[in-house]
Amino acid sequence: MSMDGERLELHQFPYSHYNEKVRWALDFKSVSHKRISHLPGPHMAAVRKLAGVSETPILRVGGVVVAGSADIIDVIEDHYREPPLYPADAAQRKSALAVQTFFDEEIAPAVRRALFGELLKEPAYLCRMLASEKPLFTRLSYRAMQPAIRQVMRRMMEIDENSVAIARRAIRAGLDHVAAEAGPEGYLAGDRFTVADLAAAALLAPACNPPHPDMEFPQPRPARIDAWLNEWADHPGTAWVRSIYAKHRPQRVLPLRATAD
Template sequence: MDTPELWQFTSSHFNEKARWALDFKRVPHIRHSLIPGFHVPVIKRMTGKTHVPVLKLNGAAISDSSKIIEALERAYPEPALYPADPDERRRALELQDYFDEELGPYIRRWIFYVILPYPQFVRAAFVSHASPAAQLAQGAMSPLIGVIMRRQMNINPATAEIARNKTLAAMDRLEHEVRPSGYLVSDRFTVADLTAAALLSPLVRPPEFPYKAAGPLPEPLAKIRDSVSTHRAFRWTLETYRQHRGESAEVATQANVSRIKTDANRTANTGS
Protein backbone atom coordinates (compact mmCIF):
# COMPACT_ATOMS: atom_id res chain seq x y z
CA MET A 1 0.00 0.00 0.00
CA ASP A 2 1.40 3.40 -0.97
CA THR A 3 1.79 6.02 1.73
CA PRO A 4 -1.37 8.16 1.80
CA GLU A 5 -0.88 11.77 0.67
CA LEU A 6 -2.90 14.73 1.94
CA TRP A 7 -3.20 17.90 -0.12
CA GLN A 8 -4.12 20.69 2.25
CA PHE A 9 -4.21 24.29 3.40
CA THR A 10 -2.40 24.56 6.71
CA SER A 11 -4.90 26.85 8.47
CA SER A 12 -8.19 25.59 7.05
CA HIS A 13 -10.66 24.03 9.47
CA PHE A 14 -12.00 21.43 7.00
CA ASN A 15 -8.40 20.49 6.23
CA GLU A 16 -7.75 20.20 9.95
CA LYS A 17 -10.68 17.81 10.18
CA ALA A 18 -9.11 15.41 7.64
CA ARG A 19 -5.62 15.90 9.07
CA TRP A 20 -6.82 15.15 12.60
CA ALA A 21 -8.46 11.91 11.45
CA LEU A 22 -5.18 10.75 9.91
CA ASP A 23 -3.28 11.65 13.08
CA PHE A 24 -5.89 10.10 15.40
CA LYS A 25 -5.67 6.83 13.51
CA ARG A 26 -1.86 7.08 13.46
CA VAL A 27 -1.78 6.69 9.68
CA PRO A 28 1.67 7.65 8.35
CA HIS A 29 1.07 10.11 5.52
CA ILE A 30 2.72 12.77 3.40
CA ARG A 31 1.35 16.31 3.43
CA HIS A 32 1.40 18.75 0.54
CA SER A 33 0.67 22.23 1.89
CA LEU A 34 -0.61 24.49 -0.87
CA ILE A 35 -1.17 28.22 -1.22
CA PRO A 36 -4.79 29.37 -1.58
CA GLY A 37 -5.41 30.59 -5.09
CA PHE A 38 -2.27 29.01 -6.52
CA HIS A 39 -3.61 25.60 -5.56
CA VAL A 40 -6.26 25.57 -8.28
CA PRO A 41 -4.35 23.92 -11.17
CA VAL A 42 -2.80 21.32 -8.88
CA ILE A 43 -6.10 20.19 -7.37
CA LYS A 44 -8.11 20.50 -10.57
CA ARG A 45 -5.76 18.06 -12.28
CA MET A 46 -6.38 15.58 -9.48
CA THR A 47 -10.13 15.82 -8.94
CA GLY A 48 -11.65 18.12 -11.54
CA LYS A 49 -12.60 20.40 -8.65
CA THR A 50 -10.76 23.14 -6.79
CA HIS A 51 -11.33 22.53 -3.09
CA VAL A 52 -9.10 20.86 -0.53
CA PRO A 53 -8.53 18.69 1.42
CA VAL A 54 -7.78 15.90 -1.03
CA LEU A 55 -6.46 12.54 0.14
CA LYS A 56 -4.71 10.19 -2.24
CA LEU A 57 -5.44 6.74 -0.84
CA ASN A 58 -4.84 3.44 -2.64
CA GLY A 59 -4.67 5.19 -5.99
CA ALA A 60 -7.88 7.21 -5.54
CA ALA A 61 -8.03 10.97 -5.03
CA ILE A 62 -10.74 11.64 -2.44
CA SER A 63 -12.04 15.15 -1.82
CA ASP A 64 -14.34 16.35 0.98
CA SER A 65 -13.35 15.85 4.61
CA SER A 66 -16.32 13.61 5.46
CA LYS A 67 -15.63 11.30 2.50
CA ILE A 68 -11.97 11.19 3.50
CA ILE A 69 -12.90 10.05 7.01
CA GLU A 70 -15.29 7.47 5.58
CA ALA A 71 -12.49 6.07 3.41
CA LEU A 72 -10.09 6.04 6.36
CA GLU A 73 -12.62 4.13 8.46
CA ARG A 74 -12.68 1.40 5.80
CA ALA A 75 -8.92 1.27 5.29
CA TYR A 76 -7.87 1.82 8.91
CA PRO A 77 -10.78 0.74 11.12
CA GLU A 78 -8.94 1.12 14.44
CA PRO A 79 -9.13 3.27 16.39
CA ALA A 80 -12.65 3.83 15.16
CA LEU A 81 -14.26 7.22 14.66
CA TYR A 82 -17.63 5.68 13.79
CA PRO A 83 -19.49 4.08 16.73
CA ALA A 84 -20.22 0.37 16.38
CA ASP A 85 -23.80 0.74 17.62
CA PRO A 86 -26.07 1.58 14.64
CA ASP A 87 -28.09 4.21 16.50
CA GLU A 88 -24.99 5.89 17.87
CA ARG A 89 -23.36 5.80 14.45
CA ARG A 90 -26.42 7.43 12.90
CA ARG A 91 -26.34 10.16 15.55
CA ALA A 92 -22.60 10.76 15.08
CA LEU A 93 -22.99 11.08 11.31
CA GLU A 94 -26.01 13.36 11.66
CA LEU A 95 -24.03 15.66 13.94
CA GLN A 96 -21.09 15.59 11.55
CA ASP A 97 -23.41 16.67 8.73
CA TYR A 98 -24.94 19.39 10.88
CA PHE A 99 -21.59 20.95 11.79
CA ASP A 100 -20.30 20.54 8.23
CA GLU A 101 -23.28 22.44 6.83
CA GLU A 102 -24.35 24.80 9.61
CA LEU A 103 -21.00 25.73 11.16
CA GLY A 104 -18.13 25.13 8.72
CA PRO A 105 -19.05 27.53 5.89
CA TYR A 106 -20.30 30.25 8.23
CA ILE A 107 -17.43 30.40 10.69
CA ARG A 108 -15.09 30.55 7.69
CA ARG A 109 -16.99 33.51 6.20
CA TRP A 110 -17.11 35.33 9.54
CA ILE A 111 -13.41 34.83 10.28
CA PHE A 112 -12.30 35.85 6.80
CA TYR A 113 -14.46 38.97 6.96
CA VAL A 114 -12.52 39.91 10.08
CA ILE A 115 -8.99 38.99 8.96
CA LEU A 116 -8.88 39.89 5.25
CA PRO A 117 -8.10 43.54 6.08
CA TYR A 118 -4.91 42.17 7.70
CA PRO A 119 -3.03 40.62 4.76
CA GLN A 120 0.17 40.03 6.74
CA PHE A 121 -1.73 37.87 9.23
CA VAL A 122 -3.46 35.97 6.42
CA ARG A 123 -0.12 35.43 4.72
CA ALA A 124 1.46 34.16 7.94
CA ALA A 125 -1.42 31.73 8.44
CA PHE A 126 -1.51 30.25 4.94
CA VAL A 127 1.83 30.87 3.25
CA SER A 128 4.56 30.68 5.90
CA HIS A 129 5.37 27.09 4.87
CA ALA A 130 6.08 28.03 1.24
CA SER A 131 9.30 28.96 -0.52
CA PRO A 132 10.45 32.61 -0.43
CA ALA A 133 9.57 33.00 -4.13
CA ALA A 134 6.05 31.73 -3.56
CA GLN A 135 5.61 33.99 -0.53
CA LEU A 136 6.68 37.01 -2.58
CA ALA A 137 4.26 36.08 -5.35
CA GLN A 138 1.40 35.68 -2.92
CA GLY A 139 2.26 38.98 -1.25
CA ALA A 140 2.22 40.79 -4.58
CA MET A 141 -1.14 39.27 -5.45
CA SER A 142 -2.76 39.54 -2.01
CA PRO A 143 -5.00 42.53 -2.91
CA LEU A 144 -6.37 40.64 -5.91
CA ILE A 145 -6.69 37.42 -3.92
CA GLY A 146 -8.67 39.33 -1.27
CA VAL A 147 -11.08 40.63 -3.90
CA ILE A 148 -11.51 37.15 -5.36
CA MET A 149 -12.09 35.58 -1.95
CA ARG A 150 -14.72 38.16 -1.02
CA ARG A 151 -16.52 37.49 -4.28
CA GLN A 152 -16.27 33.70 -4.26
CA MET A 153 -17.19 33.36 -0.58
CA ASN A 154 -19.83 36.10 -0.68
CA ILE A 155 -18.15 38.08 2.11
CA ASN A 156 -19.72 41.42 3.00
CA PRO A 157 -21.06 43.04 6.20
CA ALA A 158 -24.54 41.57 5.82
CA THR A 159 -23.40 38.01 5.13
CA ALA A 160 -20.79 38.28 7.88
CA GLU A 161 -23.51 39.10 10.40
CA ILE A 162 -25.54 36.10 9.24
CA ALA A 163 -22.39 33.98 9.54
CA ARG A 164 -21.79 35.26 13.05
CA ASN A 165 -25.32 34.32 14.12
CA LYS A 166 -25.05 30.87 12.52
CA THR A 167 -21.74 30.24 14.27
CA LEU A 168 -23.14 31.19 17.66
CA ALA A 169 -26.23 29.04 17.00
CA ALA A 170 -23.99 26.07 16.22
CA MET A 171 -22.07 26.67 19.44
CA ASP A 172 -25.36 26.69 21.34
CA ARG A 173 -26.36 23.45 19.62
CA LEU A 174 -23.06 21.87 20.61
CA GLU A 175 -23.56 22.94 24.22
CA HIS A 176 -27.00 21.32 24.16
CA GLU A 177 -25.76 18.10 22.56
CA VAL A 178 -22.81 17.39 24.88
CA ARG A 179 -23.58 14.37 27.02
CA PRO A 180 -22.70 13.98 30.73
CA SER A 181 -19.66 12.01 29.53
CA GLY A 182 -18.32 15.15 27.87
CA TYR A 183 -18.76 13.65 24.40
CA LEU A 184 -21.42 14.24 21.77
CA VAL A 185 -22.24 10.56 21.33
CA SER A 186 -22.21 8.04 24.16
CA ASP A 187 -19.05 7.99 26.24
CA ARG A 188 -16.23 8.11 23.69
CA PHE A 189 -14.59 10.34 21.10
CA THR A 190 -16.19 10.01 17.66
CA VAL A 191 -16.33 11.71 14.30
CA ALA A 192 -18.94 14.08 15.76
CA ASP A 193 -16.52 15.41 18.38
CA LEU A 194 -13.66 15.65 15.90
CA THR A 195 -15.80 17.57 13.41
CA ALA A 196 -17.21 20.07 15.88
CA ALA A 197 -13.83 20.79 17.48
CA ALA A 198 -11.95 21.06 14.18
CA LEU A 199 -14.52 23.40 12.66
CA LEU A 200 -14.45 25.66 15.74
CA SER A 201 -10.66 25.81 15.75
CA PRO A 202 -10.34 29.07 13.73
CA LEU A 203 -12.22 30.88 16.49
CA VAL A 204 -11.03 28.96 19.56
CA ARG A 205 -7.40 28.63 18.38
CA PRO A 206 -6.42 25.75 20.70
CA PRO A 207 -2.71 25.42 21.54
CA GLU A 208 -2.62 21.92 20.03
CA PHE A 209 -3.58 23.16 16.53
CA PRO A 210 -0.63 21.95 14.43
CA TYR A 211 0.09 25.13 12.47
CA LYS A 212 0.63 28.35 14.40
CA ALA A 213 0.37 31.77 12.79
CA ALA A 214 3.26 34.02 13.70
CA GLY A 215 2.47 37.25 15.47
CA PRO A 216 -0.52 38.43 17.48
CA LEU A 217 -4.13 38.07 16.40
CA PRO A 218 -5.68 41.06 14.66
CA GLU A 219 -7.46 43.09 17.33
CA PRO A 220 -11.01 42.47 15.97
CA LEU A 221 -10.43 38.70 15.97
CA ALA A 222 -8.92 38.80 19.46
CA LYS A 223 -11.97 40.69 20.73
CA ILE A 224 -14.37 38.19 19.14
CA ARG A 225 -12.43 35.29 20.65
CA ASP A 226 -12.51 36.90 24.07
CA SER A 227 -16.25 37.54 23.80
CA VAL A 228 -17.03 33.82 23.37
CA SER A 229 -14.29 32.42 25.60
CA THR A 230 -16.71 31.62 28.42
CA HIS A 231 -19.13 29.72 26.17
CA ARG A 232 -19.23 26.04 27.01
CA ALA A 233 -18.60 25.10 23.37
CA PHE A 234 -15.40 27.17 23.43
CA ARG A 235 -14.15 25.49 26.62
CA TRP A 236 -15.26 22.07 25.30
CA THR A 237 -13.21 22.59 22.15
CA LEU A 238 -10.11 23.45 24.16
CA GLU A 239 -10.57 20.32 26.28
CA THR A 240 -11.28 18.10 23.27
CA TYR A 241 -8.08 19.26 21.59
CA ARG A 242 -6.13 18.78 24.80
CA GLN A 243 -7.34 15.22 25.25
CA HIS A 244 -7.51 13.92 21.70
CA ARG A 245 -5.48 15.95 19.18
CA GLY A 246 -2.29 13.99 19.79
CA GLU A 247 0.89 14.02 17.72
CA SER A 248 1.26 14.27 13.97
CA ALA A 249 1.55 11.10 11.89
CA GLU A 250 3.04 13.03 8.98
CA VAL A 251 5.97 11.38 7.23
CA ALA A 252 8.57 14.07 6.55
CA THR A 253 10.54 12.77 3.58
CA GLN A 254 13.08 14.67 1.56
CA ALA A 255 11.20 13.78 -1.60
CA ASN A 256 8.08 15.38 -0.15
CA VAL A 257 9.95 18.54 0.83
CA SER A 258 11.41 18.85 -2.67
CA ARG A 259 8.02 18.23 -4.29
CA ILE A 260 6.32 20.90 -2.16
CA LYS A 261 9.01 23.44 -3.08
CA THR A 262 8.69 22.53 -6.76
CA ASP A 263 4.90 22.92 -6.70
CA ALA A 264 5.17 26.23 -4.85
CA ASN A 265 7.77 27.61 -7.25
CA ARG A 266 5.83 26.44 -10.29
CA THR A 267 2.60 28.09 -9.18
CA ALA A 268 4.47 31.24 -8.12
CA ASN A 269 6.08 31.51 -11.53
CA THR A 270 3.03 30.72 -13.62
CA GLY A 271 0.26 32.12 -11.44
CA SER A 272 -2.11 29.60 -13.02
Protein backbone atom coordinates in the same frame (compact mmCIF):
# COMPACT_ATOMS: atom_id res chain seq x y z
CA MET B 1 -9.41 0.53 -2.80
CA SER B 2 -6.37 -0.85 -1.01
CA MET B 3 -4.16 1.40 1.08
CA ASP B 4 -1.68 -1.32 1.99
CA GLY B 5 1.82 -0.24 1.08
CA GLU B 6 0.60 2.90 -0.64
CA ARG B 7 1.80 6.37 0.26
CA LEU B 8 -1.03 8.62 1.38
CA GLU B 9 -0.86 12.23 0.22
CA LEU B 10 -3.10 14.82 1.84
CA HIS B 11 -3.48 17.90 -0.34
CA GLN B 12 -4.46 20.71 1.99
CA PHE B 13 -4.50 24.32 3.02
CA PRO B 14 -2.39 24.64 6.19
CA TYR B 15 -4.98 26.67 8.12
CA SER B 16 -8.36 25.19 7.24
CA HIS B 17 -10.92 23.59 9.51
CA TYR B 18 -12.12 21.14 6.84
CA ASN B 19 -8.52 20.01 6.31
CA GLU B 20 -8.06 19.82 10.07
CA LYS B 21 -10.81 17.20 10.23
CA VAL B 22 -8.76 14.91 7.99
CA ARG B 23 -5.43 15.66 9.66
CA TRP B 24 -7.01 14.83 13.00
CA ALA B 25 -8.47 11.54 11.74
CA LEU B 26 -5.12 10.48 10.26
CA ASP B 27 -3.17 11.44 13.36
CA PHE B 28 -5.77 9.89 15.68
CA LYS B 29 -5.27 6.58 13.90
CA SER B 30 -1.48 7.08 13.59
CA VAL B 31 -1.66 6.78 9.80
CA SER B 32 1.56 7.80 8.09
CA HIS B 33 0.94 10.36 5.36
CA LYS B 34 2.52 13.23 3.50
CA ARG B 35 0.93 16.67 3.57
CA ILE B 36 1.15 18.80 0.46
CA SER B 37 0.14 22.39 1.14
CA HIS B 38 -1.39 24.60 -1.53
CA LEU B 39 -1.80 28.36 -1.58
CA PRO B 40 -5.46 29.45 -1.71
CA GLY B 41 -6.02 31.14 -5.05
CA PRO B 42 -3.06 29.77 -7.02
CA HIS B 43 -4.16 26.27 -5.98
CA MET B 44 -7.04 26.16 -8.46
CA ALA B 45 -5.34 24.67 -11.52
CA ALA B 46 -3.43 21.94 -9.67
CA VAL B 47 -6.36 20.90 -7.48
CA ARG B 48 -8.83 20.80 -10.36
CA LYS B 49 -6.39 18.71 -12.39
CA LEU B 50 -5.96 16.33 -9.46
CA ALA B 51 -9.57 15.89 -8.38
CA GLY B 52 -11.87 17.92 -10.58
CA VAL B 53 -12.84 20.15 -7.66
CA SER B 54 -11.73 23.57 -6.46
CA GLU B 55 -11.41 22.93 -2.73
CA THR B 56 -9.32 20.86 -0.37
CA PRO B 57 -8.91 18.44 1.40
CA ILE B 58 -8.03 15.81 -1.17
CA LEU B 59 -6.50 12.45 -0.31
CA ARG B 60 -4.52 10.59 -2.95
CA VAL B 61 -3.70 6.93 -2.41
CA GLY B 62 -1.75 5.58 -5.33
CA GLY B 63 -3.90 6.31 -8.37
CA VAL B 64 -7.10 6.83 -6.37
CA VAL B 65 -8.24 10.33 -5.36
CA VAL B 66 -10.89 11.13 -2.75
CA ALA B 67 -12.16 14.67 -2.18
CA GLY B 68 -14.10 16.16 0.72
CA SER B 69 -13.47 15.71 4.44
CA ALA B 70 -16.47 13.47 5.18
CA ASP B 71 -15.75 11.11 2.27
CA ILE B 72 -12.07 10.98 3.17
CA ILE B 73 -12.81 10.14 6.80
CA ASP B 74 -15.20 7.43 5.61
CA VAL B 75 -12.38 5.88 3.56
CA ILE B 76 -9.91 6.18 6.43
CA GLU B 77 -12.36 4.57 8.84
CA ASP B 78 -13.00 1.72 6.41
CA HIS B 79 -9.30 0.90 6.06
CA TYR B 80 -8.00 1.76 9.52
CA ARG B 81 -10.58 0.48 11.98
CA GLU B 82 -8.64 1.14 15.20
CA PRO B 83 -9.16 3.27 17.11
CA PRO B 84 -12.68 3.68 15.72
CA LEU B 85 -14.31 7.02 14.94
CA TYR B 86 -17.70 5.51 14.06
CA PRO B 87 -19.77 4.03 16.90
CA ALA B 88 -20.51 0.30 16.67
CA ASP B 89 -24.11 0.91 17.67
CA ALA B 90 -26.18 1.69 14.56
CA ALA B 91 -28.29 4.39 16.19
CA GLN B 92 -25.26 6.13 17.68
CA ARG B 93 -23.43 5.90 14.35
CA LYS B 94 -26.39 7.52 12.59
CA SER B 95 -26.41 10.26 15.22
CA ALA B 96 -22.64 10.84 14.96
CA LEU B 97 -22.76 11.14 11.17
CA ALA B 98 -25.74 13.50 11.42
CA VAL B 99 -23.73 15.75 13.72
CA GLN B 100 -20.85 15.73 11.24
CA THR B 101 -23.21 16.66 8.40
CA PHE B 102 -24.76 19.48 10.43
CA PHE B 103 -21.37 21.02 11.18
CA ASP B 104 -20.06 20.40 7.65
CA GLU B 105 -23.02 22.05 5.96
CA GLU B 106 -24.42 24.59 8.42
CA ILE B 107 -21.65 25.73 10.76
CA ALA B 108 -18.31 25.35 8.95
CA PRO B 109 -19.17 27.66 6.02
CA ALA B 110 -20.26 30.32 8.53
CA VAL B 111 -17.02 29.97 10.51
CA ARG B 112 -14.99 30.39 7.32
CA ARG B 113 -17.02 33.35 6.08
CA ALA B 114 -16.93 35.25 9.37
CA LEU B 115 -13.25 34.54 10.03
CA PHE B 116 -12.12 35.57 6.57
CA GLY B 117 -14.25 38.67 6.91
CA GLU B 118 -11.64 39.63 9.52
CA LEU B 119 -8.53 38.07 7.98
CA LEU B 120 -9.03 39.78 4.63
CA LYS B 121 -8.57 43.08 6.45
CA GLU B 122 -5.14 41.92 7.65
CA PRO B 123 -3.32 40.94 4.41
CA ALA B 124 0.14 40.59 5.92
CA TYR B 125 -1.11 38.31 8.68
CA LEU B 126 -3.26 36.33 6.24
CA CYS B 127 -0.25 35.77 4.02
CA ARG B 128 1.79 34.62 7.02
CA MET B 129 -0.90 32.10 7.99
CA LEU B 130 -1.32 30.65 4.52
CA ALA B 131 2.21 30.80 3.11
CA SER B 132 4.58 30.59 6.08
CA GLU B 133 6.11 27.27 5.01
CA LYS B 134 6.76 28.37 1.44
CA PRO B 135 10.12 29.65 0.10
CA LEU B 136 10.82 33.35 0.44
CA PHE B 137 10.22 34.12 -3.24
CA THR B 138 6.83 32.37 -3.14
CA ARG B 139 5.85 34.24 0.02
CA LEU B 140 6.80 37.58 -1.51
CA SER B 141 4.95 36.80 -4.73
CA TYR B 142 1.88 35.71 -2.80
CA ARG B 143 1.97 38.88 -0.75
CA ALA B 144 2.11 40.94 -3.94
CA MET B 145 -0.90 39.04 -5.30
CA GLN B 146 -2.99 39.68 -2.20
CA PRO B 147 -5.20 42.48 -3.59
CA ALA B 148 -6.45 40.26 -6.41
CA ILE B 149 -6.61 37.12 -4.25
CA ARG B 150 -8.62 38.90 -1.54
CA GLN B 151 -11.17 40.00 -4.14
CA VAL B 152 -11.55 36.42 -5.35
CA MET B 153 -11.86 35.08 -1.79
CA ARG B 154 -14.44 37.71 -0.90
CA ARG B 155 -16.50 36.77 -3.95
CA MET B 156 -16.17 33.00 -3.55
CA MET B 157 -17.06 33.08 0.17
CA GLU B 158 -19.85 35.61 -0.42
CA ILE B 159 -18.41 37.95 2.20
CA ASP B 160 -20.22 41.19 2.89
CA GLU B 161 -21.43 42.98 5.99
CA ASN B 162 -24.80 41.22 6.07
CA SER B 163 -23.49 37.71 5.35
CA VAL B 164 -20.81 38.05 8.02
CA ALA B 165 -23.41 39.11 10.61
CA ILE B 166 -25.51 36.05 9.76
CA ALA B 167 -22.39 33.85 9.92
CA ARG B 168 -21.54 35.11 13.39
CA ARG B 169 -24.98 34.07 14.60
CA ALA B 170 -24.44 30.61 13.11
CA ILE B 171 -21.11 30.26 14.94
CA ARG B 172 -22.82 31.04 18.22
CA ALA B 173 -25.50 28.47 17.35
CA GLY B 174 -22.76 25.89 16.79
CA LEU B 175 -21.16 26.69 20.13
CA ASP B 176 -24.59 26.56 21.78
CA HIS B 177 -25.16 23.15 20.20
CA VAL B 178 -22.04 21.48 21.56
CA ALA B 179 -22.52 23.04 25.00
CA ALA B 180 -26.12 21.81 25.18
CA GLU B 181 -25.79 18.41 23.49
CA ALA B 182 -22.62 17.00 25.06
CA GLY B 183 -23.61 14.11 27.28
CA PRO B 184 -22.48 13.27 30.83
CA GLU B 185 -19.11 12.03 29.53
CA GLY B 186 -18.70 15.16 27.41
CA TYR B 187 -19.40 13.60 24.00
CA LEU B 188 -22.01 14.25 21.32
CA ALA B 189 -22.89 10.70 20.26
CA GLY B 190 -22.62 8.15 23.03
CA ASP B 191 -20.13 7.91 25.85
CA ARG B 192 -16.85 8.09 23.93
CA PHE B 193 -15.05 10.20 21.34
CA THR B 194 -16.44 9.80 17.81
CA VAL B 195 -16.45 11.52 14.45
CA ALA B 196 -19.19 13.78 15.84
CA ASP B 197 -16.82 15.29 18.39
CA LEU B 198 -13.93 15.44 15.92
CA ALA B 199 -16.02 17.25 13.31
CA ALA B 200 -17.63 19.72 15.72
CA ALA B 201 -14.35 20.57 17.47
CA ALA B 202 -12.31 20.87 14.26
CA LEU B 203 -14.88 22.98 12.45
CA LEU B 204 -15.34 25.33 15.42
CA ALA B 205 -11.60 25.54 16.05
CA PRO B 206 -11.03 28.87 14.24
CA ALA B 207 -13.33 30.54 16.76
CA CYS B 208 -11.74 28.80 19.75
CA ASN B 209 -7.98 28.84 19.03
CA PRO B 210 -7.22 25.39 20.49
CA PRO B 211 -3.63 24.97 21.68
CA HIS B 212 -2.51 22.69 18.86
CA PRO B 213 0.14 23.65 16.29
CA ASP B 214 -2.06 22.80 13.32
CA MET B 215 -4.84 25.25 14.25
CA GLU B 216 -3.51 27.76 16.78
CA PHE B 217 -3.32 31.32 15.45
CA PRO B 218 0.33 32.33 15.03
CA GLN B 219 1.77 35.01 17.28
CA PRO B 220 1.96 37.94 17.28
CA ARG B 221 -1.70 38.41 16.39
CA PRO B 222 -3.28 41.61 15.12
CA ALA B 223 -5.68 43.32 17.51
CA ARG B 224 -8.51 42.47 15.12
CA ILE B 225 -7.84 38.75 15.52
CA ASP B 226 -7.59 39.04 19.29
CA ALA B 227 -10.98 40.74 19.24
CA TRP B 228 -12.32 37.87 17.10
CA LEU B 229 -11.14 35.30 19.64
CA ASN B 230 -12.40 37.34 22.59
CA GLU B 231 -15.86 37.33 21.04
CA TRP B 232 -16.18 33.59 21.71
CA ALA B 233 -13.71 33.11 24.57
CA ASP B 234 -16.22 32.91 27.43
CA HIS B 235 -18.73 30.66 25.69
CA PRO B 236 -19.04 27.18 27.27
CA GLY B 237 -18.89 25.74 23.76
CA THR B 238 -15.39 27.16 23.39
CA ALA B 239 -14.36 25.39 26.59
CA TRP B 240 -15.80 22.16 25.15
CA VAL B 241 -13.80 22.52 21.91
CA ARG B 242 -10.57 23.15 23.76
CA SER B 243 -11.26 20.21 26.08
CA ILE B 244 -11.85 17.83 23.17
CA TYR B 245 -8.59 18.99 21.59
CA ALA B 246 -6.72 18.48 24.85
CA LYS B 247 -8.10 14.96 25.34
CA HIS B 248 -8.17 13.58 21.81
CA ARG B 249 -6.09 15.57 19.33
CA PRO B 250 -2.64 13.96 19.06
CA GLN B 251 0.15 16.48 19.49
CA ARG B 252 2.29 14.75 16.90
CA VAL B 253 2.47 17.01 13.87
CA LEU B 254 4.05 15.63 10.73
CA PRO B 255 6.61 17.81 8.93
CA LEU B 256 4.98 19.66 6.08
CA ARG B 257 6.58 19.41 2.67
CA ALA B 258 5.45 22.30 0.50
CA THR B 259 5.75 20.74 -2.94
CA ALA B 260 2.78 22.59 -4.44
CA ASP B 261 2.55 26.25 -5.41
